[in-house]
Amino acid sequence: MNLDSLLPNLGEWLRGTGPESDVVVSTRIRLARNLADLPFATRATATHKADVIRLAKEAVAKCGGAHPLEYADVQAMSPLDRQFLVERQLISRELASGLDGPRGVAFDPTETVSVMVNEEDHLRLQVLRSGFALDEAWRDIDRLDDALEQRLAYAFHTQFGYLTACPTNVGTGMRASVMLHLPALGLTKQIDKVFRALQKINLAVRGLHGEGSRAFGDLYQISNHVTLGKSEAKILDEIREVIVTIMQYERQARAALMKERRQAEHDRVARAIGTLGSATMITAEETMELLSAVRLGIHLHLLDGIPVTAVNQLFIHTQSAHLQKLAGHALGGEERNTARAKYLKTRLRDLDSHK
Amino acid sequence: MKCQICDAPATFHLTDVVNKKRRELHLCERCARERNLIPEPPGPQIDLKALMGLLTNPFHAPPALAPEPAPEPVCAQCGMAVPEFKATGRLGCSHDYEALRPALEPLLERIHRAMTHAGKTPRAVRVSEWKRRLGAAVAAENYEEAARLRDLIRAHE
Numbered sequence: 151m152n153l154d155s156l157l158p159n160l161g162e163w164l165r166g167t168g169p170e171s172d173v174v175v176s177t178r179i180r181l182a183r184n185l186a187d188l189p190f191a192t193r194a195t196a197t198h199k200a201d202v203i204r205l206a207k208e209a210v211a212k213c214g215g216a217h218p219l220e221y222a223d224v225q226a227m228s229p230l231d232r233q234f235l236v237e238r239q240l241i242s243r244e245l246a247s248g249l250d251g252p253r254g255v256a257f258d259p260t261e262t263v264s265v266m267v268n269e270e271d272h273l274r275l276q277v278l279r280s281g282f283a284l285d286e287a288w289r290d291i292d293r294l295d296d297a298l299e300q301r302l303a304y305a306f307h308t309q310f311g312y313l314t315a316c317p318t319n320v321g322t323g324m325r326a327s328v329m330l331h332l333p334a335l336g337l338t339k340q341i342d343k344v345f346r347a348l349q350k351i352n353l354a355v356r357g358l359h360g361e362g363s364r365a366f367g368d369l370y371q372i373s374n375h376v377t378l379g380k381s382e383a384k385i386l387d388e389i390r391e392v393i394v395t396i397m398q399y400e401r402q403a404r405a406a407l408m409k410e411r412r413q414a415e416h417d418r419v420a421r422a423i424g425t426l427g428s429a430t431m432i433t434a435e436e437t438m439e440l441l442s443a444v445r446l447g448i449h450l451h452l453l454d455g456i457p458v459t460a461v462n463q464l465f466i467h468t469q470s471a472h473l474q475k476l477a478g479h480a481l482g483g484e485e486r487n488t489a490r491a492k493y494l495k496t497r498l499r500d501l502d503s504h505k
Numbered sequence: 506m507k508c509q510i511c512d513a514p515a516t517f518h519l520t521d522v523v524n525k526k527r528r529e530l531h532l533c534e535r536c537a538r539e540r541n542l543i544p545e546p547p548g549p550q551i552d553l554k555a556l557m558g559l560l561t562n563p564f565h566a567p568p569a570l571a572p573e574p575a576p577e578p579v580c581a582q583c584g585m586a587v588p589e590f591k592a593t594g595r596l597g598c599s600h601d602y603e604a605l606r607p608a609l610e611p612l613l614e615r616i617h618r619a620m621t622h623a624g625k626t627p628r629a630v631r632v633s634e635w636k637r638r639l640g641a642a643v644a645a646e647n648y649e650e651a652a653r654l655r656d657l658i659r660a661h662e
């Protein structure tokens with residue numbers, strides 16, 4: 151597969167138009183599944199892994215759906231292509247560079263559905279959707295799971311449920327996560343309070359790039375921790391309830407910002423756009439911080455002429471593998487900062503002229 | 506109640522069943538934290554290795570609760586044993602859930618506060634369960650139930 155064909159497009163999940171998209175960027179559900187008669191990754195030989203891939207490819211090819219999934223061999227890929235798929239959220243960092251041996255990913259052209267093969271579990275099914283869409287994501291992944299199960303014998307235990315390589319995933323094997331943009335809670339210094347409350351109720355909070363990563367650009371992922379002893383519907387209900395509450399807090403904080411310091415916020419947003427459009431060198435981190443201000447500015451109507459989709463595109467295209475693909479060759483750290491600034495300047499000028 | 510390590514007031518209590526023996530741990534917050542049993546923010550994941558170590562090698566279990574030395578369980582399929590699982594946090598194959606059950610159950614209870622799946626079941630498993638119940642319904646001459654199950658099976662096979 152030539153991944154360059156993905157470059158001009160944006161995955162469906164980055165449309166920026168789903169339900170509650172002023173706060174919720176995207177919804178993702180993952181299911182961990184293993185095949186009954188093959189050892190888990192730590193015990194699997196290259197032959198076992200090749201067997202998993204063969205079986206998975208056959209099942210994926212026959213599982214139909216509106217958009218067929220196409221398989222890409224991650225082991226054979228360049229490090230740049232692997233990073234590119236990580237930035238598009240189609241594969242995990244682990245599958246990209248934390249593992250050896252035969253492994254891959256099948257995904258559809260809209261980048262809504264993907265199936266990682268030979269990650270920590272034999273299969274990791276994933277559905278990604280724009281906005282707050284837990285029910286839709288569950289419906290899609292449940293259907294995909296049923297279709298795959300017709301052709302694959304899953305490792306399932308009547309007491310423990312779907313068996314996984316790590317006991318933290320056993321049972322439903324389901325991890326649902328919702329990515330939130332919470333700039334106003336950050337600005338009003340309430341974010342830590344919210345997260346302390348979340349940890350008490352056993353939900354995990356992470357930055358954009360998963361475990362331990364700092365929340366650049368005010369983006370946070372909230373996901374369930376428990377996978378055993380509750381039904382999928384119950385787990386999703388619990389997350390939903392919490393997300394609804396956090397959305398309320400964020401919107402209240404936004405309303406307070408507009409009431410108490412509208413002029414200062416307007417200034418901050420204007421400066422962010424100014425810097426993005428005029429810098430000659432800029433890091434990925436600074437870009438994310440500034441785009442966060444722009445995104446908030448759009449939702450607070452402090453800024454017009456820039457659609458949220460364009461902000462999302464800037465956000466993806468200014469990450470390092472995307473920049474290098476756009477440039478057509480590898481770039482060092484400093485070169486990346488220059489290329490990023492140039493890209494931002496050009497894109498913002500285009501948007502401005504289309505107003 | 507006092508901490509089993511340092512005699513400070515115990516605020517962290519853990520009860521688990523290991524090798525069918527009930528085992529209790531009572532620790533003060535400092536001692537529990539030193540053993541990584543309380544997750545540090547922001548990572549809400551419990552430290553699996555630390556917990557396994559404590560549950561399978563109790564440093565200080567009262568004699569009445571001490572387990573009888575049992576043979577170390579090993580998976581006959583892949584050779585996975587508790588020490589290796591403790592070291593890596595990853596299982597070797599799906600049979601380990603049975604083979605290492607005595608070590609896994611207390612761990613699952615700690616991680617999920619549950620030991621029994623309550624979610625989706627693969628279609629093949631649902632159908633075989635209906636077939637079993639169909640056999641029972643026929644044997645009990647409960648023909649209404651048998652007809653219902655037969656329809657269910659037909660619709661899902």
Ligand SMILES: [Zn+2]
Binds near residue numbers: 508511533536
């Ligand atoms: Zn103590």
Ligand SMILES: [Zn+2]
Binds near residue numbers: 582583597598599601
């Ligand atoms: Zn095994």
